[in-house]
Amino acid sequence: DGGITQSPKYLxxxxxxxxxxxxxxxxxxxAMYWYRQDPGQGLRLIYYSQIVNDFQKGDIAEGYSVSRExxxxxxxxxxxxxxxxxxxxxxxxxxxxxGELFFGEGSRLTVL
Amino acid sequence: xxxxxxxxxxxxREGDSSVINCTYTDSSSTYLYWYKQExxxxxxxxxxxxxxxxxxxxxxxxxxxxxxxxxxxxxxxDTQTGDSAIYFCAETPSSGNTGKLIFGQGTTLQVKP
Numbered sequence: 001d002g003g004i005t006q007s008p009k010y011l012x013x014x015x016x017x018x019x020x021x022x023x024x025x026x027x028x029x030x031a032m033y034w035y036r037q038d039p040g041q042g043l044r045l046i047y048y049s050q051i052v053n054d055f056q057k058g059d060i061a062e063g064y065s066v067s068r069e070x071x072x073x074x075x076x077x078x079x080x081x082x083x084x085x086x087x088x089x090x091x092x093x094x095x096x097x098x099g100e101l102f103f104g105e106g107s108r109l110t111v112l
Numbered sequence: 113x114x115x116x117x118x119x120x121x122x123x124x125r126e127g128d129s130s131v132i133n134c135t136y137t138d139s140s141s142t143y144l145y146w147y148k149q150e151x152x153x154x155x156x157x158x159x160x161x162x163x164x165x166x167x168x169x170x171x172x173x174x175x176x177x178x179x180x181x182x183x184x185x186x187x188x189x190d191t192q193t194g195d196s197a198i199y200f201c202a203e204t205p206s207s208g209n210t211g212k213l214i215f216g217q218g219t220t221l222q223v224k225p
Contacts, residue, residue, distance in 0.1 A: 004154075033212070040120065042200065042215040043155075058212075090154055100145070101213060103154030 002027045006091050006104035013078075013085070013111050021076045021107045023091035032074035033101065036060060037088040046089075049074055078109060086111045118201055118216035125224050130188040132219045134201030139182060141203040145213065146175065146186045149198040158186070158199075188221075196223045 004025045013019045025032065031050045035043040045058030049068040063082025068074055074093075078085045088108050092101040115137045124130045136144065142163055147155040161168045161175045161184070168175045174187040188195055198220050202213040 006154075040217065042116070042217045045212060048212060092155075100157055100160065101147075101155070103156070105154045106152070108152075 004091055004093055004102055004104035006089075006107050009105065009107060011107060011109045013109065015111055016080045018077055018079050019109065021078070021089055021091075021109070023074045023076065023104060024072055025074075025091075025093045025102075026072060027093055027102060028071070029093035029095055029102070030071070031094045032068070033092045033094070034058075034064070034066065034074070034076045035090045035092065037090060037106075043090065046076065085109055116201055116203055116214050116216035118199075118219045120217060121220050121222070123222040123224065124191050126191060126193055128191055130186075130191045130195070130221055130223075132186045132188075132199050132201075132221065134184040134186075134216055136182050136184065136201070136203045136214075138203055138205060138214070139179070141205070143204050144175075144177065144184050145200075145202040146173075146184075147200040147202060147215075149200065149218070151197075155200060191221075191223050193223045193225060196221055 007022045033048040034046040037043050044060050046064050047066040049055035052071050055066050055068050065077045088106050090106045091104040094101050117135045143160050145160040146158045148158050149155045159170050159173050161177050172189045176185045198218040200218045201216040
């Protein structure tokens with residue numbers, strides 16, 4: 001089945017540690033995205049990539065980093081510079097033609 | 113700038129109709145979307161409407177678009193307990209990257225038996 005797989009689903013981190021969230025898609029989509037979701041707020045765009053080896057900052061990129069070495073993969077690193085990293089992180093992909101985003105099941109990061 | 117607004121909460125009884133409203137600011141949006149998010153999960157596309165349409169119906173779902181007022185609504189007929197979720201309205205930005213959607217805050221729909 002085609003889809004987007006995020007891992008891990010739950011992650012706990014101590015302050016000062018970097019963590020990397022995985023996102024893999026087998027939909028053959030060119031574009032991939034990382035969103036952050038906080039309670040009572042909409043989705044805020046962290047980074048996006050429209051093609052391999054290229055990515056752009058979204059609205060809240062500070063304290064995060066990404067890479068896009070393969071079309072299928074778009075990992076997100078939450079660095080120690082991110083002041084409030086506890087959140088639900090959603091990865092998505094799209095074909096760019098209809099704009100429809102396909103989402104993974106999300107990763108919940110908790111900083112202890 | 114671009115902005116999408118939704119009310120945060122709606123409660124209905126099972127079997128009633130639900131209407132979730134959304135206002136947006138970018139009149140050049142090409143598509144407008146409704147996504148559903150169940151607890152602890154990602155978002156699923158429910159339906160979308162092209163900006164040159166006024167209405168779209170898909171089984172129990174009816175989307176109405178008022179371009180003059182920049183108002184979008186989602187009506188769910190015969191609401192069931194399984195419809196309890198967060199519903200997000202989203203628009204395509206005028207920048208042209210159709211995948212970089214602008215989302216509303218989400219409306220939590222509570223369906224009481």
